Amino acid sequence: MGMAGATLRLESLYRRYGKVTAVDDLNLELPAGQFVTLLGPSGCGKTTTLNLIAGLERADGGTIHLGDRDITKVPPNERGMAIVFQNYALYPHMSVFDNMAFSLKLQHRPKAEIRSRVGRVAEALSIGHLLTRRPGQLSGGQQQRVALGRAMVKRPAVFLLDEPFSNLDAALRARMRTEVKHLHQSLGTTSVFVTHDQEEAMTLSDVIAVMRDGKLVQYGTQHEVYGKPCNTYVATFLGKPRMSLIEGELERGADGVAFVAPGMRLELGTEAGIGLADGDWPKVAAGLRAEDVSLGEPGPTSFGATVQLLEPIGSDTFVELGVGGAVVVARVAPDYRVTVGETVHATVKPGRVHLFDVASTNRIVR
Ligand SMILES: Nc1ncnc2c1ncn2[C@@H]1O[C@H](COP(=O)(O)OP(=O)(O)O)[C@@H](O)[C@H]1O
Ligand SMILES: [Mg+2]
Incomplete structure (x- = not known):
């Protein structure tokens, strides 16, 4: 036509x-x-x-x-x-x-x-x-x-x-x-x-x-x-539950770059520093989506956390975790056994940590 x-x-x-x-x-x-x-x-x-x-x-x-x-x-x-x-x-x-x-x-x-x-x-x-x-x-x-x-x-x-x-x-x-x-x-x-x-x-x-x-x-x-x-505006506007944002710092180490916040250290690998100039790195916020955070055994991208709230939606259960004053939401299968108050290991899928510059709120391109 x-x-x-x-x-x-x-x-x-x-x-x-x-x-x-x-x-x-x-x-x-x-x-x-x-x-x-x-x-x-x-x-x-x-x-x-x-x-x-x-x-x-x-x-x-x-x-x-x-x-x-x-x-x-x-x-x-x-x-x-x-x-x-x-x-x-x-x-x-x-x-x-x-x-x-x-x-x-x-x-x-x-x-x-x-x-x-x-x-x-x-x-x-x-x-x-x-x-x-x-x-x-x-x-x-x-x-x-x-x-x-x-x-x-x-x-x-x-x-x-x-x-x-x-x-x-x-x-x-x-x-x-x-x-x-x-x-x-x-x-x-x-x-x-x-x-x-x-x-x-x-x-x-x-x-x-x-x-x-x-x-x-x-x-x-x-x-x-x-x-x-x-940026963090788009990151938190799209997606349910909302993306968790945790403020912290990036550290250079022998194995590459790590994100560090109270109670949390995530090894990001050797690729993670790209897009950041040498010298002082900015204060950053790590962004985690619930589907990228699971509960289970400790590993290089895991952290200890306390279960604060359970939100079952039928197909999945969202688990609100407290870690060093910050809140991170994880997603588990509906039959996963976990209770409020329990201490757990939360693991982030490799490569799924979003990084934002706290001052500008912009994504740090990697
Ligand atoms: N006829 C109008 N007179 C005065 N202000 C208006 C008028 N139409 C829209 N605005 C203002 O312009 C902005 C954008 O409005 P609008 O386009 O209706 O937003 P949205 O559709 O995204 O809710 C708002 O601050 C609104 O108050
Ligand atoms: Mg309108």
């Missing part, structure tokens, strides 16, 4: 509201056909960015390109985009059919074409039986489908979705997530999805753009941002 081939490029984009810079020098390339998520806490500028892309807000600086075309000043209805809002924004007095047909009617499409396009999309979203109802007669999940359908009927070059599942309960949210992923796989439309939910971002996205205070912090695949977070 030639619809999928639209790369979206934001360059030095700004948007200010009085003293607040909602979008602050944002540079972002959203590759054609990919599912890109803007991820960050409430107030970090996700909605504003989406509205700038849609043309619903005017940029105070910078440009937006769709393919080779500069669309910075193009009116919203000429951008070939469709947006799904957080609150659905359906027309309450119109039937589901008329809601979905609205944009096509505005374009004066023939009646038969409108009927077939709405019908096909409604079928794909399993809302074909609801076409004569009004939005008020639908459940939240059904309204969400209608809002998605209304956007799909337009066959946009770019799909924009602003926290579309935030009003749904957990089970429905998970199902809609899977459905949207299937839809994206079959349509291949460039999609920009906004969420504050890191789990949602990781399960859905080809690429994740992590934002903070209107700025881009890290851009990469789920694998990259989760596996090599560029």
Whole structure:
């Protein structure tokens, strides 16, 4: 259909509201056909960015390109985009059919074409039986489908979705997530999805753009941002439970570099010093993810710790450990026998210690 081939490029984009810079020098390339998520806490500028892309807000600086075309000043209805809002924004007095047909009617499409396009999309979203109802007669999940359908009927070059599942309960949210992923796989439309939910971002996205205070912090695949977070903000925002951070120092020894903190010494091997200049090394924080910490026999990357809390989640149990005033979370199998107050050996998987410079919070590249 030639619809999928639209790369979206934001360059030095700004948007200010009085003293607040909602979008602050944002540079972002959203590759054609990919599912890109803007991820960050409430107030970090996700909605504003989406509205700038849609043309619903005017940029105070910078440009937006769709393919080779500069669309910075193009009116919203000429951008070939469709947006799904957080609150659905359906027309309450119109039937589901008329809601979905609205944009096509505005374009004066023939009646038969409108009927077939709405019908096909409604079928794909399993809302074909609801076409004569009004939005008020639908459940939240059904309204969400209608809002998605209304956007799909337009066959946009770019799909924009602003926290579309935030009003749904957990089970429905998970199902809609899977459905949207299937839809994206079959349509291949460039999609920009906004969420504050890191789990949602990781399960859905080809690429994740992590934002903070209107700025881009890290851009990469789920694998990259989760596996090599560029600073402690990204490291602790992605992943559940949160990555444990322990402040300490690096020491040079005969066997390479070791991370040392109260009650803890982790041999990092000969490769660990790379990226650090000679001379004084900075104060560092070691970052440990629960899945990289297990309980068992002592070894070169293990430390003694006291069990403080057990959090069973069915498939695994998370064990909160106290070590020299710091807290580290380990992951064990659900049938692993351990009790609160017990002293244990925790072992970190080799090569899985993340290091951050405490002063700058940036990852120390290794
Ligand atoms: N219309 C507006 N007037 C004033 N401030 C706004 C307006 N819209 C957004 N903001 C501010 O801009 C920042 C980013 O908001 P927003 O893009 O809605 O964030 P997010 O979608 O990530 O929660 C926030 O500080 C918010 O208060
Ligand atoms: Mg928002």
